[in-house]
Amino acid sequence: MSSISDINDWCKICNTKDLVDHFSDWSSGDHEVDEFIRSTQRKATSKFNFLEWIPNECLKDVKEIGRGGFGKFYSAIWIDGPRSRWVSEKKEWERYGGVKVALKCLLGDKPNKELFDEIIPHLEIGKNILGRNNILQIFGITENLSTPGQYMIVMALGDNGDLYSYIKIHFASLDYQKKIEILFDIITGILQIHKAKFVHRDLHSRNILCQQFIKLSEGRNDSRFVVGDLGLAQRIIDTSDYLFEMAEYCAPEVLAKRKFSEASDIYSFGIIMWELVVGIRPFSYLSNRYMLVAAIIQGLTPPIDELKTKVHFPPAYKMLMEQCWNRDPEKRPTAQVIYETIGVWLQNLMFTREKSIAQEFVEADEKRLLKIPENIVITEKISAKKQLGDIDEGDDSSKLDFSSSIDYYTSRGISVILEQMK
Ligand SMILES: Nc1ncnc2c1ncn2[C@@H]1O[C@H](COP(=O)(O)OP(=O)(O)O)[C@@H](O)[C@H]1O
Ligand SMILES: [Mg+2]
DSSP, rough: OOBBBTTTBBBBBHHHHHHHHGGGOOSSHHHHHHHHHHHHHOOOOTSSSSSEEGGGGGGEEEEEEEEEEEEEEEEEEEESSSSSEEEETTTTEEEOEEEEEEEEEOOOSSHHHHHHHHHHHHHHHHHHHOOOOOBOOOEEEEEEEEEETTTTEEEEEOOOHHHHHHHHGGGGGGOOOHHHHHHHHHHHHHHHHHTTTOOOOSSSSGGGEEEEEEEEETTEEEEEEOOOOOOHHHOOOOHHHHHHHHHHOHHHHHHHOOOOOOOHHHHHHHHHHHHHHHHOOTTTTOOOOHHHHHHHHHHOOOOOSGGTTTOOOOHHHHHHHHHTSSSGGGGGGGHHHHHHHHHHHHHHHHHHHHHHHHHHHHHHHHHSSOOOTTHHHHHHHHHHHHHHHTTTTTTTHHHSSSOOHHHHTTTHHHHHHHHOOO
16 A cells, blocks of 8 residues: 555555445435545545445444434444454455444435535544544435435434433533543534634534443543534524524524624533533523523623532633633634643643642532532522623613514513513
8 A cells, every 4th residue: 555644544545546446336326425425535535534325234223313403313233334444455444343323314405415514514624633533423324214315424323422411410420520521522522623614603512422432441431522413514504593492502692693603612612611510501591582592692691609509610610611701702712722721621630630720620529519409590590680780771782683583572671581580
């Protein structure tokens, strides 16, 4: 094999030629799908960033595991499994056999386009990554057996579910070291997305997936977290309804003006930091989504100091989280800065526990309750009144560039929101 890259196990000349030579050996039955898969194979730069056609007979034990806003999910076992190593003598890939995968089916008006849009960011981001990858891996495309002509993405399975459910199940055992490990995984993923010039646009705890693996050095199971659902990173849709669903995680400038940016992803990351410590999503007392949107635009942020008797935010953690929520997107830290900051915390916690930063986290763990504290929601309401009470009613809301439906609610001013919170 000529000019093979050791890290990628990839030779542009021979591996691409091998893929092109096999173009006529497979077909999905849909010209558009075939061409899309082929284009990823022609452009591949590593064994991780091209798709394969995975026929149905290569998958077994297909089971429906859920439905999302855009489609259905199945789990399955991929009999051959993903590529592990190219064996040049045999001119074939050695594979990890019998791997559990997830299958995502998209049900929109243009399912092929949606499918491609969702896959492209994963592959583009994969191009730049040589080592640790914290983006959900996509392997290929298969056909939905129950609906012929409908295609599904074959991707790595988050076998421990999403972060939202993970927090619910594991809250009692989530000490700060684990929280920091989770955040480090997530910010690594966000950094990889931003380096590839994408903005995720939809970061929240249900779009972070948990994968289990065996830590060989310690002979025990461990989990890693990867960023998934990059559909909105490529597809520009009218996101109004969708934003309303996930408003808790949206930066004020996104809710008011649809201004997505790297900094709006960072805002969402700050909300995930809060959720990891408190155990629930913020603002659950505001069930009216219009009011929630209006309140966030007015400057509402999740409480920190008011929760003092219930949960403990170490000072460094609190500072970073608040920086991520800064109303001015320019003042939020970049993914690179957060990655470095959290990396230092993690090192301190793992190796040099005597350092003052590690002490902060250890002390917070000692004071912590092992269950999700009660009355958080009441404390949140009190904090919201404090925060929004100071805002001049006629001020911000009248100037904001809202879609017509939101205008109606915000123009009624913040007093209505506060009234509802009583
Ligand atoms: N690879 C996966 N493995 C396991 N569960 C997944 C996987 N991808 C998504 N899910 C689950 O399905 C839900 C919806 O998936 P997602 O890709 O976010 O679709 P949507 O675009 O509808 O939000 C996620 O919140 C998660 O709980
Ligand atoms: Mg999602």
